[in-house]
Amino acid sequence: TISFRRYERHETINNYLKSLASKYPELVSLENIGQSFEGRDMIVIKISTGRGTKQKPVIFIDAGIHAREWIAPATALYVVNQLVENSTWNNFMIQNADWYILPSLNPDGYEYTHTNDRLWRKTRSLGSECTGTDANRNFDFYWGTTGASSAECSEIYKGRNAFSEVELQNFKNFSEANKDKIKLYLTLHSYGYFILYPWGYTSDLPQDVDELQHLGSTVSSKIRDYSGTRFTVGSSTNVLYPAAGGSDDWMKGVNGVDLSYTIELQGDYEGFELPAEKILPAVRESFVGIQAFHSYVDKKY
Numbered sequence: 001t002i003s004f005r006r007y008e009r010h011e012t013i014n015n016y017l018k019s020l021a022s023k024y025p026e027l028v029s030l031e032n033i034g035q036s037f038e039g040r041d042m043i044v045i046k047i048s049t050g051r052g053t054k055q056k057p058v059i060f061i062d063a064g065i066h067a068r069e070w071i072a073p074a075t076a077l078y079v080v081n082q083l084v085e086n087s088t089w090n091n092f093m094i095q096n097a098d099w100y101i102l103p104s105l106n107p108d109g110y111e112y113t114h115t116n117d118r119l120w121r122k123t124r125s126l127g128s129e130c131t132g133t134d135a136n137r138n139f140d141f142y143w144g145t146t147g148a149s150s151a152e153c154s155e156i157y158k159g160r161n162a163f164s165e166v167e168l169q170n171f172k173n174f175s176e177a178n179k180d181k182i183k184l185y186l187t188l189h190s191y192g193y194f195i196l197y198p199w200g201y202t203s204d205l206p207q208d209v210d211e212l213q214h215l216g217s218t219v220s221s222k223i224r225d226y227s228g229t230r231f232t233v234g235s236s237t238n239v240l241y242p243a244a245g246g247s248d249d250w251m252k253g254v255n256g257v258d259l260s261y262t263i264e265l266q267g268d269y270e271g272f273e274l275p276a277e278k279i280l281p282a283v284r285e286s287f288v289g290i291q292a293f294h295s296y297v298d299k300k301y
């Protein structure tokens with residue numbers, strides 16, 4: 001199992017998912033959605049009790065699109081851990097929903113932050129001057145229109161074209177194949193304590209902003225009741241900054257997943273380098289937020 005007292009390497013994460021699949025074959029299955037640029041496996045874990053005749057709503061969570069945001073994969077893994085290894089306690093969360101979780105969406109970047117440069121953000125695909133694309137500027141929805149750079153060496157390089165990154169091609173194929181089932185999409189980032197909804201490409205608000213804001217506020221107040229931590233809720237352009245080509249905008253604007261959120265997880269003065277002893281308190285309070293997201297989906301579908 002995983003202790004959540006340290007940050008795990010990509011290989012350890014994948015081995016953990018594999019061990020769950022063999023230990024809990026009734027509940028867990030894995031889908032290898034493809035390899036990263038450097039050849040690492042990208043694995044989605046599907047948690048489903050498989051009972052009932054009608055298709056259950058799917059909650060799809062990813063993490064690690066930005067390499068240095070280590071608390072994000074840890075949080076995704078904690079959700080997996082709680083739903084699978086604490087499934088008696090958390091049974092209500094798996095009865096009427098299926099969970100698809102991709103804990104490591106940019107494995108090459110993530111490994112590079114462990115071996116070479118702790119603050120690497122991008123993928124590791126090769127360019128002519130510089131390495132890597134900002135994968136959260138590489139989605140094909142208002143691609144490159146704002147808050148993104150066409151300079152290869154920039155931290156927010158949009159890529160040579162939309163979906164230039166193989167990791168995102170894998171992600172796109174998987175998402176498109178499942179888009180009708182996915183009722184809630186959460187993409188985990190850090191840091192700053194924000195619950196963000198589209199749009200990132202414009203300050204205009206989506207037509208269902210009331211629902212997005214209401215659900216975000218509910219989640220935020222559940223976390224505040226639990227631990228006192230305050231998450232700010234709003235559209236990403238309006239509470240953070242404009243940035244087009246993100247996964248949240250694409251999931252909503254192209255795939256039609258109405259409830260699409262980016263969560264900026266824990267970290268204040270520590271920034272991306274949240275110390276290991278803060279992992280457990282962080283993932284525990286975030287899980288309370290995930291429970292609140294789930295209970296909304298449960299009531300709605």
Ligand code: 0X9
Pocket residue numbers: 066069136189190191196199200201236237240241242243244245246247248249262264
């Ligand atoms: O800039 C980003 O990609 C995200 N912030 S981070 O500090 N983790 O890099 C925010 C993304 C919000 N969503 C969109 N702009 N679409």
Ligand code: ZN
Pocket residue numbers: 066069189190
């Ligand atoms: Zn990020």
